[in-house]
Amino acid sequence: MRLRPLVAVSVAAVSVILLAGCSGSTGATASGSPTAAPAADLCDAQVSSGAAADAVTVSGDAGVAPTLSFTAPIQIDTLQAKTIDKGSGTPVTAGQFISYAMTAYDAETGQKLGDIGYKPGQLLPAQISASSPLGQVLGCGAPGERVVATFPASEQGAAQVYVVDLLGIVPSAAWGAEQAPVAGMPTVSLADNGAPTITLPGGNPPTETQIATLKKGDGAAVQSGDQVLVQYTGVRWSDGKTFDSTWDKGGVPTSFTTTGVVPGFRKALEGQTVGSQVLVTMTPADGYGEGEINANDLKGETLVFVVDILGAQTSAAQ
Template sequence: MQAGGERIDVRRIVALCAAAVLLLAGCGDNAPEDPEVVVTGEVDAPPTVTYRTPLKVSETTRETVWEGTGPDLVDGRPVLLDFWLENANDASLVKESYTSSPTPRMLTEEDLGKDLYATLSGQQVGARLVQISPASSASATSYPTVTVLDVLPTRASGEPVAPRDGMPAVTLSEDGAPTITPTGTEPPTDLTVQPLIRGTGQQISEGDVITVQYSGFTWSDGQEIDTTWTSGSPQTFTLSDVPAWSEALLEQSVGSQVMVVVPPSYALGVTQSEEFAGQTVVFVIDLLATRSPSASPAPTAAPTEGE
């Protein structure tokens, strides 16, 4: 083909264009499309964390694996966390709570440290979050870390259940703390269980390690004798350590709120005050988590700054 006395090689032009297209395509193939750290797994189960090791981390980053759909976390108030912490140099597990018990913390920078506080602030119950942090000279952590956090409820949630006649009425404050109105009648002589909110989580089995919020009241006048709601921080018990609960809470579901009326023939377990010996006690219990005894040797401390 001639143009202005010069020969134009069409085949060469086509070949050069094709090479350019292939080069661009090759660049696209080498570009990373996935994040450095990929977190998979189901709700209420340990996560699977995937990344190349050693992971190079120059500054703390954070991502939301999935959004929470529950209440907003409140600054200065308790949060309940499951966590999975890895050494990002070799992806080895440092510690985790899924086989022990979730850990309550306060949503403050003082309690959590700057990074974890920033990761949790503004989140909602039900969120799964991942934090990637460099080695910290401010702590004993001499390696970069990957931490997955599941934000658990700190109060019962589910379908309300109408109480049977003759049971004390329960009123909840804005933060979930219960009070009761005495009936003015004689208490039942048998251990009595009344679900107030029916949750949809795992059922409690014999010997489980349970995490709860609770208050105890005297049947006669509704006086509060013991509670976790003063601090709002959930507590963890081995079910067998609380004799009345070990019978009353079997097969109740996590997420439920349960009233348990305990006659004086039962040991209370959670309250040791002799002042109330011989009295019928009414417990209002929010069931937040349960773990099987074989997988729950003891509660595990949650990570702090630099971990």
């Protein structure tokens, strides 16, 4: 089956169109991590409804995969969006990350193509902007918003009818329950926005990688090969200085797969739950390799990271 343009290849894969706003580094550092989306009025970004969207009947409650009914084939000339259920609470603003779910039907045959995002770990949170497909469909909706959208045929595929549910606004920092600190490990203090400051305990670095959960999230567990959305700060043990931090780059989360980072970072992520904050002190062997400590790279360094896990998409859903 093929969902286009919001979902591609199968119901278990998300197109590059939606991921364009939240792609990130494939290494443990975030060179090339995304910049904050410009502030824009999402209310004005939502496209208008029309005959095609009005012709679609949607059954079911927001947050659960719906059933669509329309007379096929349905003529779709332009992108249209019609709000079916209004959300409640704080409306989303440009640059925020949202959790969402989608159901797609073929406009020509009326057949359901699939749904995705209604179960934990199926979709990575996406950054919304006025120029993104999500922004054009959802506008400045609030959690619980349900919108039917009609997409005309293009080079990417045939015309399709979507229902998009705005499930929630994802915090920019870990929200899990605080856990007791581990004696002997670095300590962490948080700014009002969640940005961490790491204080090293002094003395020689540990000879084995150490991991502690600072906050325990309530989301899905991260599995090997998952794509994750995270905030992080990393410091060198040798001098305590920060060498990389998403918080220093506009506070915008970045994403990568757990198998695309150094072993210590991977160990810190896999098995943890979404919403968690993790502290890891990794040896050079689990970082960037043994060698003489220098100012040009991270060889020989014992590294300390604080990682906030904000979302995960299972490898089976990519």
